[in-house]
Amino acid sequence: MSLPISDLLYPKNLKQAREVQRYIRERLILDDEPPLKDTFVFGVVDVSANMYSPYAYAACTVFEYPSLKMLDWYGYSGKYVFPYIPTYLVFREGPLLYELLKDIAGDLDLIIFDGQGIIHPLRVGIATHMGFIFDTKTIGFAKKLLYGNVVDGKVIDPEDGMVLGYEVKLGKRGGPVYISPGYRISPERAVEIIKSMADGYKIPKVIRSAHIYANKLRKEGGL
DNA sequence: GCGACAG
DNA sequence: ATCTTGTCGC
Secondary structure, three states: OOHHHHHHHHOHHHHHHHHHHHHHHOOOOOOOOOOOOOOOEEEEEEEEEEOOEEEEEEEEEEEEEOOOEEEEEEEEEEEEEOOOOOOOOHHHHHHHHHHHHHHOOHHEEEEEEEEEOEEEEOOOOOHHHHHHHHHEEEEEEOOOOOOOOOEEOEEEEEOOOOOEEEEEEEOOOOEEEEEEEEOOOOOOHHHHHHOOOOOOOOOOHHHHHHHHHHHHHHHHHHH
């Protein structure tokens, strides 16, 4: 990464935050090179927090693909240093996720985030932003749509008609989820991988796992 | 100005 | 995101 972490994750104001997002947008990589092997290791991350507590708990569960067997899990807790503002989520959770992943990202072939990839007004959702920082393949898995129009299952960018991601219904239970590439992966490959993890639930257990562990940390861990 | 708005 | 048990339904 050319810019230091301090600039990529700790902007002093929203203007600087936008500048960082525009910087990353100009350097997006959305192809599948190098392609993932038949068998690879991936992580799922999520952050758990209490409404009015400044402390947050992040967890990363590690799995083997395609067996989907859990290999490990890691946790990290710290204080939020940025408020939650739509389109700026990475500046709130990113610092914690960076600390959580900095020592293990190199061992992960892919990382799945709870949030958007390029389904974002500047195409730099939290999955894309973190993928750029670690130069690792990432996928954004969101429960709600943040930006774009859904046409025949495809999330389209109203600016130029580009396919940003897909609206897919996994399991006949709940509503759809929104999948988009984060970094170094294509929209189609991202959806293909997520669909291969479907197990009948709206949120595949493999993806839910990180949320479970993050919550377990918050309830049991200190702080 | 108004409405929308990941976690 | 979180507060929360049981309960209605496939």
